[in-house]
Amino acid sequence: MNTTQHHPKGIYSPVLTPFNNDGSPDLDRFARHCRWLIDQDVGLAIFGTNSEATSLSLVEKHKLLDTLIDSKIPAQRMMPGTGACALADAIELTRHAVEVGCGGVLMLPPFYYKGVSEEGLFRAYATVIDAVADERLRIYLYHIPPVSGVPIPLSLISRLMKAYPKAIAGIKDSSGDWSNTEAMLKEFQPHGFDVFAGSETFLLANLRGGGVGCITATGNVNPSPMVQLYNTWQENPSKADADQANLDATRSVFAKFPMIPAMKAAIAWKTGRSDWGNVRPPLVELSTDQSKQLQELLTQVNFEMPNASSLA
């Protein structure tokens, strides 16, 4: 276990949300996927971008979170995404996450309006923190400008850390801009602001720079080698470099396709359950041809999903 209460570290995955053929979330498969990840020491960033979280209603998110709690999956290892355009929604889900004991929450800024001021974004986070008003709250900011369109600049982080030193716990940097991650590692990590890389592509670099791990899409399908690198990177630098290269090779296969449908198609393949391929609009599942191509490429990089039968 790579974490203690209120101090998430290591590898987290934005947990894929399995859908039934009628489009409803499959609660049982969701819980089993989470259990499979936990068993490999991967934390649960449920309701992330790769979870199709913004395609879920608030009621569905409550039900999914409660399913995990009822299944005795440790809340401390969960970091649900709770950001929303409507702050009332963000407050409600954040409050619930804190009450059931989640180790942290991953929070998008409101993402409809673009080009908003730093003051406006500060108020958005402050409104949620003040409304939840719980000293157990640990917020990981979610910086993903290529999708959200709303960046979280360093100056905003600095201001939030000063105003809410306990609640502002860290960040997931999904900018894809390593210089941004580096700047945060230098300026904020020494003050207890934990930097997670937004993809395993930057896992080793982030750890070497003092960061605490990564929260990554492909943690859903390729978790063990990531955890292995996280646990051993200090032992042998050249082996660590080679392990990172292997991670990159597998990721690059998924990155040739729309990422979320591709990960679901890989699980459908490995479990023999075609409904693992289901996604919600505006996403589209992989075509049969794409799935075949994915399988061939994954075979070439010796892709494995140990114990995938437990997800079937």
Add this chain to the structure above:
Amino acid sequence: MNTTQHHPKGIYSPVLTPFNNDGSPDLDRFARHCRWLIDQDVGLAIFGTNSEATSLSLVEKHKLLDTLIDSKIPAQRMMPGTGACALADAIELTRHAVEVGCGGVLMLPPFYYKGVSEEGLFRAYATVIDAVADERLRIYLYHIPPVSGVPIPLSLISRLMKAYPKAIAGIKDSSGDWSNTEAMLKEFQPHGFDVFAGSETFLLANLRGGGVGCITATGNVNPSPMVQLYNTWQENPSKADADQANLDATRSVFAKFPMIPAMKAAIAWKTGRSDWGNVRPPLVELSTDQSKQLQELLTQVNFEMPNASSLA
């Protein structure tokens, strides 16, 4: 009245949502603002971008819509924004809008994921239409790529019109790209697909091109001259050009500031009610200095809000 049932035309305004000092929507002021707009023959595109709709919870939207119905404001003159990232939310609000008799709905595509396929966007709209399953449904597509980040291409419109000839009623084009509006006027308007310009800047051009009107932010504060141009543009072309230029002059003042806070500040000024200035994060109200500057510039263009006292 510029409309008959199921055929909205003329000037619509994305109705500003007034907030109390505690941040809650002021239902009474909202209803009075809607009445004021209706009295000037402006249709009610409640829950638009300028309504801060994405900052409202689903429960709040239901309450606001029901307030208007209870206030006997004609539903036929309403075109609520019902698009959402989570299609379940879009379906619920759209169904409610149809049931209370709204003349149409204005529908954003799901706007979190960027670069999604046309097939995915088609499925998103199809999912809502099929779920609502009501032949009274009239959808106006909401094309506002500078904010949503998710454009609605002409090829998608064409496909939707073929699949749902009755439900797909028209569009609000807020791209700011006149060549896009022109293309729709040419290709789709002759087939009964009604093109609204997304701003009064293009009102006259849109009417001359066969379009049906505009749905515009500043309809909240400067409605009469827009309705006047809409009603008289065919009588005297050079007077119409001059009227359009006057509209542009007023709009350009608001456009010097963040638009939503500026419109609210103008109403606060004209009504003497400072809480009209309230916005929700991530937006920020105008500063005192900005408000003063706005008032000076509006005075220079002879800005008036007739009967503003009814909004106080």
